[in-house]
Amino acid sequence: QVQLVESGGGLVQAGGSLRLSCAASGRTSSSYAMGWFRQAPGKEREFVAAINWSGGSTYYADSVKGRFTISGDNAKNTLHVQMNSLKPEDTAVYYCAADFSRPHLSGSYYYTSVYDYWGQGTQVTVSS
Secondary structure, eight states: OOEEEEEOOOOTTTTOOEOOOOOOESSSOOEEEEEEEEEESSSSSEEEEEEETTTEEEOOOOTTTTTTTEEEEEGGTEEEEOOOSSOOOGGGEEEEEOOOOOOOOOOGGGGGOOSSEEEEOOEEEEEO
């Protein structure tokens, strides 16, 4: 089994920056892909960003393109997202996810069903 733990959440002013991190532990090989999702109260969980380790491709939701940057180390199964120019609408619990099953088509990384493991989440609150 794999355990994922997020860190780096907190309170920030609109326009500020925050860096989230995710660390994986357990006896496993490297993941095929990892990603970030977020969920605000009363809303559906939504895709934020993902990285496909085999090809090095990154994917972003339209709402965060140009503001968020995903990165990590596949050998260590660690993941980060640098969040700049934060807006109040970015307020949510952010979850780290990992795919250890198999490679998927590029368009699949937007969907939660692709990922086998999830972290407990870290709260991000952006004040106006």
